[in-house]
Structure formats: structure tokens, C-alpha cells
Amino acid sequence: MTALPPIERRQESVPPARRRLAPEARRRQIVAAARAVMLRRGLAATSLRDIAREAEVSVGTVTYHFGGVDEILREVVTSESHGFYSRVVAEARAASDPRAGLRALMAPMFADSEPVREHWQIWADYWGAVGRRPEIAQTYAQQIRVWEDCCTELIEQGTAEGVFADVPARETAVKLAAYSDGVGMQRAQQVPGLSSEKALAWMLEFAGALLRCEI
Structure with missing residues (x-):
């Protein structure tokens, strides 16, 4: 009997968003994702869920780093x-x-x-x-x-x-x-x-x- 070749185990690469990032790097990633969504859909139609999906992170990760869409807009x-x-x-x-x-x-x-x-x-x-909402510009x-x-x-x-x-x-x-x-x-x-x-x-x-x- 001919021996079967060993099964090659493919190493799954970890998606960038799932890698552990320093807090500042994660914030920059979320801000870049928010910018892309805003350009594509407009601010009025942009939600935390949209931003999380674009950044390939959970909504919880977004809210851990930012208080909401207004704060992300300020950063953008x-x-x-x-x-x-x-x-x-x-x-x-x-x-x-x-x-x-x-x-x-x-x-x-x-x-x-x-x-x-x-x-x-x-x-x-x-x-x-x-x-x-003029208050979002004050800070x-x-x-x-x-x-x-x-x-x-x-x-x-x-x-x-x-x-x-x-x-x-x-x-x-x-x-x-x-x-x-x-x-x-x-x-x-x-x-x-x-x-x-x-x-x-x-x-x-x-x-x-x-x-x-x-x-």
C-alpha cells in the first residue's frame, strides 16, 4: 500500500482586527473605519454597528474606546x-x-x-x-x-x-x-x-x- 502524503495543515492567519493592538492603534483603526463609512454612506446614516463592521471588531470594542458616534466624529x-x-x-x-x-x-x-x-x-x-448640535464642536x-x-x-x-x-x-x-x-x-x-x-x-x-x- 502506498502511504498517503501527510495532510498539510494550513496556518490560519489572524485577521488584523483580531490581533491584539495597543489602545492608540486600535483607536486609529476605528477612526479610519469610521472615515471610510462616513464617506460611503454619510454621517447621518453611519452607526456604531457600521463602524464596527468596517473595522472588523465588535460593537463592544468600539464603545470601549469611544463614547459614541459623536466622539468618533470629533476624532475623524x-x-x-x-x-x-x-x-x-x-x-x-x-x-x-x-x-x-x-x-x-x-x-x-x-x-x-x-x-x-x-x-x-x-x-x-x-x-x-x-x-x-453645536455642543459637539465645543471641546x-x-x-x-x-x-x-x-x-x-x-x-x-x-x-x-x-x-x-x-x-x-x-x-x-x-x-x-x-x-x-x-x-x-x-x-x-x-x-x-x-x-x-x-x-x-x-x-x-x-x-x-x-x-x-x-x-
Whole structure:
């Protein structure tokens, strides 16, 4: 009788979500899953169960790390703000002069790319949630002001150098942020005729009017 070959025992790989992760790594995994679900379904239709399924963990694991969808949303938005703007801000601060810095700060916000479209989709959901429940923004409002902070610095620099008109820097930065949010949301809604190039041109035109200087 011919001996049968030994049965090969396949080593089952442990799904990533089931591996033991450090608490911070698990939180990042859940936040990344929440971001993906929000982009796919929208915040209003996103539940803890959806997030758990996307992260391949139990609902109990999600609630162990987060108090609910609102807390996860705060983490998504904070992470999005710092992740999206970190390179933009670094390039703006490294620019040769304040006007070039403002252009470097504004141009990437209206680029015709998937990351930019995703960014504005997340912000649209966030502002919609804040409009319904303002309290969800109170605990971390300053953490997402990365763009405004850099804009304020550039305006202060330009004013000190005599490049820009003498305007209140923080207030002007908030005006520019508000305008960019509006234009960005219009782009996210795919308003006909509002191209990436036109959105940036409007932004630079508005900044120039506020600072009384061609940007």
C-alpha cells in the first residue's frame, strides 16, 4: 500500500482586527473605519454597528474606546484637519514671502483630486452635524483651526512688512476660512461651472480685496 502524503495543515492567519493592538492603534483603526463609512454612506446614516463592521471588531470594542458616534466624529475631523493641512501649512510657512505663502495655503484646498473631494465631503457632514448640535464642536474647536492659525501668521507677517493693508489678522483669517468653506462646499456639491481653477481664482480675489494687495 502506498502511504498517503501527510495532510498539510494550513496556518490560519489572524485577521488584523483580531490581533491584539495597543489602545492608540486600535483607536486609529476605528477612526479610519469610521472615515471610510462616513464617506460611503454619510454621517447621518453611519452607526456604531457600521463602524464596527468596517473595522472588523465588535460593537463592544468600539464603545470601549469611544463614547459614541459623536466622539468618533470629533476624532475623524481632528485627524482630517491635521492630516490634510500639515503639508499645506509647512509649504506655506516655507514660502519666500507672505503672498506666496497665502497662495500655497489656498491652492491645495481646491485641487481637482480625490483626497480633496473626500476632505470637503467630511467637512460638509461635520458642519451639518454642528448646525444641528453645536455642543459637539465645543471641546475641540481650537484643534481644527490649523489653516486659520497659519493664515493669521502670514497676514501678520505681510502687515509687518508693509505688503498687506493694516487689518486685524485673526479676524481676516476667519473671514478667509469662512469664504473658503463656502466655496469648498459648493465644489463638493458639484455646482455647474465652478471649476477648480475658478474656485481658486475667487479665493485669491477675495483675499486680495481684504488685504488690498494682489495675491
